[in-house]
Amino acid sequence: MATRSSALARPTAFVADAEADARFTARKNRLMWRRRLLPLAAAILLIALWQFTVVFFEIRPFIAPSPLAVAYTLVDRFGILMQNLLPTAIEAFLGFLIGNFAAIALATAFVHNKTVEEAFFPIVVLINTIPVVAKAPILVLLMGNGIEPKVAIAALICFFPTLVNMTRGLTAVNPQALELMRVLSASDREIFWKLRVYNSLPYLFSALKIAASTSVIGAIVAEWIGTTTGIGALIIEATYKFDSPMLYATVFVGASFSVAFFFLITVIERLVVKWEPQAVH
Amino acid sequence: MTALAVACDRVDVRFTTERGTVTALHEVSLDVEDGAFLTMLGPSGCGKSTLLRVVADLIEPSKGALRVLGRSPREARSKREIGFVFQDSALLAWRSVLANVELPLEVGGGASIAGHTASPRELLELVGLKGWEDAYPHELSGGMRQRVAIARALVTRPRLLLMDEPFGALDEITRDRLNEELLRVWEQTRTTILFVTHSLYEAAFLGQKVLMLAANPGRVREIVPIDLPYPRRLALRETPEFVRLVARLRAVLETC
Ligand SMILES: Nc1ncnc2c1ncn2[C@@H]1O[C@H](COP(=O)(O)OP(=O)(O)OP(=O)(O)O)[C@@H](O)[C@H]1O
Ligand SMILES: [Mg+2]
Numbered sequence: 001m002a003t004r005s006s007a008l009a010r011p012t013a014f015v016a017d018a019e020a021d022a023r024f025t026a027r028k029n030r031l032m033w034r035r036r037l038l039p040l041a042a043a044i045l046l047i048a049l050w051q052f053t054v055v056f057f058e059i060r061p062f063i064a065p066s067p068l069a070v071a072y073t074l075v076d077r078f079g080i081l082m083q084n085l086l087p088t089a090i091e092a093f094l095g096f097l098i099g100n101f102a103a104i105a106l107a108t109a110f111v112h113n114k115t116v117e118e119a120f121f122p123i124v125v126l127i128n129t130i131p132v133v134a135k136a137p138i139l140v141l142l143m144g145n146g147i148e149p150k151v152a153i154a155a156l157i158c159f160f161p162t163l164v165n166m167t168r169g170l171t172a173v174n175p176q177a178l179e180l181m182r183v184l185s186a187s188d189r190e191i192f193w194k195l196r197v198y199n200s201l202p203y204l205f206s207a208l209k210i211a212a213s214t215s216v217i218g219a220i221v222a223e224w225i226g227t228t229t230g231i232g233a234l235i236i237e238a239t240y241k242f243d244s245p246m247l248y249a250t251v252f253v254g255a256s257f258s259v260a261f262f263f264l265i266t267v268i269e270r271l272v273v274k275w276e277p278q279a280v281h
Numbered sequence: 282m283t284a285l286a287v288a289c290d291r292v293d294v295r296f297t298t299e300r301g302t303v304t305a306l307h308e309v310s311l312d313v314e315d316g317a318f319l320t321m322l323g324p325s326g327c328g329k330s331t332l333l334r335v336v337a338d339l340i341e342p343s344k345g346a347l348r349v350l351g352r353s354p355r356e357a358r359s360k361r362e363i364g365f366v367f368q369d370s371a372l373l374a375w376r377s378v379l380a381n382v383e384l385p386l387e388v389g390g391g392a393s394i395a396g397h398t399a400s401p402r403e404l405l406e407l408v409g410l411k412g413w414e415d416a417y418p419h420e421l422s423g424g425m426r427q428r429v430a431i432a433r434a435l436v437t438r439p440r441l442l443l444m445d446e447p448f449g450a451l452d453e454i455t456r457d458r459l460n461e462e463l464l465r466v467w468e469q470t471r472t473t474i475l476f477v478t479h480s481l482y483e484a485a486f487l488g489q490k491v492l493m494l495a496a497n498p499g500r501v502r503e504i505v506p507i508d509l510p511y512p513r514r515l516a517l518r519e520t521p522e523f524v525r526l527v528a529r530l531r532a533v534l535e536t537c
Contacts (some may be wrong), residue, residue, distance in 0.1 A: 176371035183365045184336050185358060185389030194388060198375040275375040275417050 062242035073245040074252065081253050082233070087266075088231040089257055091219040093149055095154020096211055102155070103162035111170045111196065116168075128160040132221050150222035150230070150250045157218035158211035165207035169200025171261040202276060205269040220254055227275070231257075285348070286441050286473035287313040287336055292345035294331050294499075305331040307498035308345070313475065315350075315440070318467055320488030321477045322530065324537050327484045328499025329477040335403070336475065337363050350440055357441070361391065364434030364472075368446040370426035372418040373431075378405065379414040382433045398436055404432040407466060408466055424455035435470060444476045448483070457515055464513060481530045486518060492528060495537040502537050505530060 047067050053059070054066040061069065074081070106124075110117040135156060139149040173195055181191045223232025231254040238247035283491075305328040313319050316522040321329050334340050335347060338354035349357040357363055372381050385391050405411060408428040418426060427447055434442055445461040448456040460483060467474055478484050484491045485507055495502040507526060509517060517523055 029317055070360065174371055174375070176367040176369050177373065180367070180371050181367065181388065183358065183363060184391070185361070185384050185387070190388040194375070194384070201375075204398075273375075274418065275500055 035163040040158065063246055065245040065248055069245040070248040073249040077246065077249065081249060083252055084230055084234045084250075085257060086194035086253065087147070087229050088216070088219050088223065091150040091222070091230070092154050092215040092257075092261070094147075095153045095156075095218060096158055096215040099155030099158030099215070100162045100208060103159045103207075104166055107163055107166035107200075109169055110167050111192075117167075124160065124163060127156075132157055132218060136222050136225050138228065139222070145226050149225075150219050150227075153222040154215040157214045161210050161214075162204070162207040166200055170196045170201030170224055172200045172203075201273050205265065205273060208265050209262060209269070212265045213258045216258040216261065217253060284315040285312055285529070286315045286317065286350055287311065287475070288346075288348040290346040292335065292342045294328070294335055294340065294346055295343040298537075300388060304498035306335070306342075307500045308396035309499070309501055311492065311501060313473060316471050316473055318474045318487060318489050319474065319476070319492055320465075320480065320484040320490075321494065322479070322493045322534060323494030323499070323502075323532070324496045325366070325500045326499075327537065329494060329496040330445050331474060332494075333365075336441075337365055337443055342452050355404065359389070359439040361441045362391070362441045363522060364439035366427070366430050366434050366444040366447045368449045370418075370423075370430040372426055372429055374418050375507075376423070377415050377417055378429050380409065381418070381429055382436055384433060385437050393521060399436050399438050401432070401436055404435055405429075407469065408432045408433075409462065417508065422455075424451050424459060427451065427459065428462075431466065435466070435472070438470075438472075440472055441509065442472050442474045444474065446477050446479065449479065456483070458482075461515060463487065464511065468512065481527050481534070485526050485530060486513060486515075493537060494532050495528070503533050505533065 029196075049227050054064060056255060084209075088177070106120070110121070132153060136149070136153055139152050144150040162238055170192075177195060181195060187193070197237070220232040220235070223230035227233045231250055234250045235247060238244070238250055289311040291307050294304060296303045296305055303353040309328075309332065321332070331340070335342050336349055336354060338349075339477065347354055350362055352360070373384065376384065379401055382404060386398055386401075402411075402414065405414060408431055410425060410428055410432070411423070413421070418429070421429070430447070431504075447508045448459050451459065463474075464487065474487075476484075476487055488507055489506045491503040491507060493505060494500065505526075509522065511528075519520055
């Protein structure tokens with residue numbers, strides 16, 4: 001890419017300085033690798049330390065497994081782990097869709113009608129203060145033992161952060177941009193679609209990134225109550241059997257899924273929100 | 282009918298807030314001829330922005346009569362005859378430079394005035410931004426952003442351009458250059474310009490007349506004519522006449 005010269009540039013001032021470009025790219029690459037390799041090195045170090053501690057102090061497997069034992073279980077029981085990841089992933093994903101969709105719809109209603117906001121926001125806050133572990137049994141009683149209560153919990157857990165962020169994003173528009181729209185005689189509809197919606201997207205994506213990991217947590221917690229499949233059920237079962245390598249392996253699989261979901265949202269964000277100056281990743 | 286761009290007759294603007302009522306403008310009477318360049322000076326809070334905002338129909342006068350281009354401000358606004366440039370360029374971050382300039386054509390029935398709009402690309406060339414059509418606002422400097430805002434305000438070919446400290450946030454060199462460019466734009470488009478500034482030099486360099494407002498309540502103190510020929514170049518500011526005019530403006534401003 002051509003480097004654009006700075007502030008007082010005359011039109012079409014694209015200065016082609018290949019050497020400066022090359023230096024800039026090299027520096028950027030170096031920084032990028034540093035950022036990737038340092039955490040990796042630290043992680044390897046910590047795992048090595050863990051292995052050493054377990055072996056050296058002869059910690060018994062039902063208290064804490066060695067990383068090697070966990071790795072062995074991951075490979076050995078890969079099939080059963082994946083079999084149980086699937087329902088959890090479906091619940092988390094459905095909950096993510098439903099919860100965020102509802103939050104976006106309600107935020108839109110809030111922006112169009114102040115009365116709706118004043119009436120419902122306190123109730124939403126109240127429901128949000130009930131911990132998930134307390135909401136889960138209530139929903140299981142209400143909805144039975146199927147997939148529904150898990151999806152509902154995952155949806156509920158996504159709902160609040162998205163509602164708050166989306167409402168903020170739709171309302172916190174630049175006041176001068178709003179005045180501009182009025183000078184242009186723009187209708188409320190045009191202001192919504194051409195100004196508010198775009199303005200809200202960066203806010204929405206920061207909420208969706210939170211929701212990507214919390215929806216998985218929601219699904220797992222919901223599975224703790226009366227289910228025989230899913231990551232949550234597997235965690236309970238492994239704990240009950242003192243099968244610590246299996247417990248750790250299950251947690252690892254659940255966490256990996258969360259991280260993958262998070263990265264998926266980050267990638268979509270980068271494709272959609274192109275206008276924000278992006279930090280070097 | 283007289284060719285008046287703005288006719289204000291004893292206009293009052295009051296704001297009622299929790300802390301009581303503020304009279305932002307009191308008995309402001311003002312005639313601005315079509316095609317004129319009027320600059321406005323006054324202490325902070327004297328109602329300069331408020332005056333532009335009543336003219337643009339963003340607020341309504343509490344009292345008095347106001348005609349814009351021979352119509353009510355609302356009609357003038359909905360006929361897209363008013364352009365507004367703010368201190369903060371208020372560009373939409375998610376739109377490219379070109380798309381920002383095209384915005385006025387997309388909203389508020391902008392399509393209905395198609396045919397007598399200006400070409401966004403030509404306007405960008407006019408403000409010296411040819412080649413930057415596809416850039417995004419965050420890639421531009423402050424001065425370039427204000428140029429885009431000016432191009433955007435001109436795209437509906439407004440007969441009245443309102444500018445509220447458009448160069449207030451820029452460094453002096455950029456501001457000087459944009460002052461010269463704005464005069465060129467004015468000479469080419471012959472649109473009426475009302476321009477608010479805090480700089481005595483800018484007020485005297487740009488305007489045919491300088492409207493001086495006094496504060497508490499905001500009212501017209503004096504209208505100082507600037508009898509210097511156009512086209513004006515920056516070197517004009519070194520001339521004794523110019524220096525004398527600025528001294529005069531400063532003296533009046535001290536009594537505001
Ligand atoms: N929306 C509003 N509500 C209440 N008071 C307002 C409002 N807008 C302006 N005012 C008051 O009206 C007066 C004039 O404000 P205005 O913004 O027009 O001043 P100004 O001359 O543009 O000042 P500055 O040079 O600082 O921009 C001020 O006292 C201000 O507090
Ligand atoms: Mg102001």
